[in-house]
Amino acid sequence: MTDSAVLRSGLQQPAWQVDRFIVSTALFGLALLGGLIWLETAPFMVALFVLGTVLGMALYHGAFGFTAGWRNLVVNRRGAGMRAQLLLFAVTSVIMVPMLHSGQEGLVGAVAPVGTSLVVGSFLFGIGMQLGGGCGSGTLFTVGAGNIRMVVTLVFFIAGAVLGSIHLPWWLDQPGFDPVPLVSTLGISGAIITQFVGLGLIAWWVNRIERKTHGTVERDELLWKSQGHGVLRTLLSGRWPFTWAILILAAGNALTLAIGGAPWSITFAFNVWGAKALEVVGVNMSQFEFWQWDYPAMALKDSVLTNIPSVMNFGLLLGAMLAAGLANRFNEASRNRPEGRQFLAAVVGGLLLGYGARLGFGCNIGALFSGIASASLHAWIWFASAFVGSLIGIRLRPWFRLPN
Numbered sequence: 001m002t003d004s005a006v007l008r009s010g011l012q013q014p015a016w017q018v019d020r021f022i023v024s025t026a027l028f029g030l031a032l033l034g035g036l037i038w039l040e041t042a043p044f045m046v047a048l049f050v051l052g053t054v055l056g057m058a059l060y061h062g063a064f065g066f067t068a069g070w071r072n073l074v075v076n077r078r079g080a081g082m083r084a085q086l087l088l089f090a091v092t093s094v095i096m097v098p099m100l101h102s103g104q105e106g107l108v109g110a111v112a113p114v115g116t117s118l119v120v121g122s123f124l125f126g127i128g129m130q131l132g133g134g135c136g137s138g139t140l141f142t143v144g145a146g147n148i149r150m151v152v153t154l155v156f157f158i159a160g161a162v163l164g165s166i167h168l169p170w171w172l173d174q175p176g177f178d179p180v181p182l183v184s185t186l187g188i189s190g191a192i193i194t195q196f197v198g199l200g201l202i203a204w205w206v207n208r209i210e211r212k213t214h215g216t217v218e219r220d221e222l223l224w225k226s227q228g229h230g231v232l233r234t235l236l237s238g239r240w241p242f243t244w245a246i247l248i249l250a251a252g253n254a255l256t257l258a259i260g261g262a263p264w265s266i267t268f269a270f271n272v273w274g275a276k277a278l279e280v281v282g283v284n285m286s287q288f289e290f291w292q293w294d295y296p297a298m299a300l301k302d303s304v305l306t307n308i309p310s311v312m313n314f315g316l317l318l319g320a321m322l323a324a325g326l327a328n329r330f331n332e333a334s335r336n337r338p339e340g341r342q343f344l345a346a347v348v349g350g351l352l353l354g355y356g357a358r359l360g361f362g363c364n365i366g367a368l369f370s371g372i373a374s375a376s377l378h379a380w381i382w383f384a385s386a387f388v389g390s391l392i393g394i395r396l397r398p399w400f401r402l403p404n
Contacts, residue, residue, distance in 0.1 A: 016233055022146075022325030029318050040305040044259055048308055051259070052315025055252045059141040059316070060323040061238035062245025066364040067129045067138050070390050075404045077213035079206035084242040086199045086206075089372045092250040093195050096257060096373040101188050109374030110263045112361035114381055115176015117168065121359025122367065122382040124352045126389025129364075130397055132157065132349025136266040136363030139353070140313060144320030146331030149338045152346040153353070160354025161267060162274035165290040171359050180377035191375040198380065237327045253373060260308045263370030266316075267357040269309035272299045345400035349393075360386075 030053060038046050058064065069081020100109045112118065129135045132153040134142055139157055142150040182191035210217050234240060256264040275285045279300070285291045291300055304310040324330040338346075357363045360382055362370070368386070371379025397404050 016229075016237060017328040018237075019325040019328045019330050022330040023322060026318050026322035026325055030315075030322070033314055033318070037305050037311060040303055045306070045308070045311055047259055048256065049311050049315045051252055051255055052312030053319035053322070054315075055137075055249065055264075055312070056141055056144055056316035056319025056321075057323040058240070058245045058248040058252070059137055060145055060320040061235075061327070062240040062242060062248075063238075064242070064245045064249065065138045066135045066368075067133065067390075070387065071130060071394055071404065073206060073209065074391060074394050077209050078218065079210045080218050080242070082206045083203060084246060086203050087242075088246045088249055089369065090196060090199050091246060092253055092369065092373040093192055093375065095250060095254045096263065097183065097192055097375045098188055099254065099257060100374060101183055106261045107257060108262045109181065109376065110265065110362070110366060110370035110379070111179040111181050111374055111376040112367070112371070112378040113172070113176050113179055114378050115172075116174035117171035117176065117359045118361065118378055118381055119385045120171070121164070121356045121361070122385035123356070123389040125356030125360055125363065126386035126391075127393040127396070128160075128349045128352030128354075128356055128389075129386070130349070130390050130393025131345045131400060131402070132353050133346065133402075135365075136270075136353070136357065137316070137365050139350075140266065140316050141320035142333065144317040145324035145329070145333070146321070147333040148331075149333075149342060149346050152343055153350040156347050156350025157267075157354040157357075158270045158274040158277075158350075160351040160356075161270040161358050162278065162354070163351075164355040164358025165271050165275070165296070166288050167355075168358055169289040182375040182377060195372060195375060238323065249369075253370060256308075256312070262308070263366070263373055264312070265309050265362055265366030265370060266313060267309075267354070267363045267366060268299070269304075269307060269313045270354060271296070271358065272304060272307055272310060275300055276304070339401050341400045342402060345397070345402055348400075356389075 034046055034049055037049050064084065065081070066085060069085055072078045072080070073082050096109075100107055125135075129138070132139065133147075133150055134153065136157075139150055139154050143154050182194060186194055207217050229237075253264045256262075275291060275296075279285055285300060286297065290296055299307050321330065324332075353363070357367075361367050361378065362382075364386075367382045368379055371382060394404060
């Protein structure tokens, strides 16, 4: 039983209950970790920690999941989640592509090579996100909200990421070519317009599928105002209209670029956490080529409190926990004990997620969202390959007794 309290009751609305223990724990964790980050590094890292917290709340309260959105389109022929993602990419592209090419020093986009490693990695990631139950951000915010099965997914996500880091140099030797920033050939305006055309064509395809099955297209997801409760209660306890989450996530990625010098990413931190854990038990990770490269070697040597993806992930976890506590829904997804095959799916899915993310240069956030926001060709290939992999993952879900 949760330790909850009635904050407000009304004649027309159900009482708003808050899980005091979870909210207190999340706030204590935020204060403690924020203080340690302040002592270890600099104020800008604390700002990124706070930003990660806000993003975690937005992901939870907005129920903004890439995995479920893709599955809902394939299985139910409903495109609300996909349209929200496409709108997010469009808004962020308009903001961040000019930022990256404004001439300001120290800003680096999410661009990556195009080749075998990218295609194979994103394809495996697509399978893994349907079996594991979430993408990079989805795994983190559901773990923060107390989902036990997703803890298993996260553990094996980390294991797969470390294995992928060991194999990545071999994959990069396979056929491929250097990164292709669209701005190099199309200019800033041309790159944005080209991406808008691509996103528009996908939106047209999504709408066509939905109209063909249901006759109409649902528009409620893009409402600005909540239909349930007042603005303050909705802001604190959810569920947010997609539009709120889209604006927060777009602004959050742009602020991450402005403060940290690079767009939002998640899964590199998993590499670091796994590698550090192996070093604790005596494995010399620096013997592997990936961990001899400048950035990974520095991350392996330094504290995780100086690593931007790690710090933002910590904030995201605690932000989701705080949001779940404010909504009195912490651990809600684990109240029905998962079956053995569902845990097996979490293991297999987690490994594919981690391995695929390393080979594909990130997850839905680092490779897809931030990649399109940087107008990089690799993000579009990642999108297509991961979607094909997701189709296979959706077909495999019934065997693992996962609902579609």
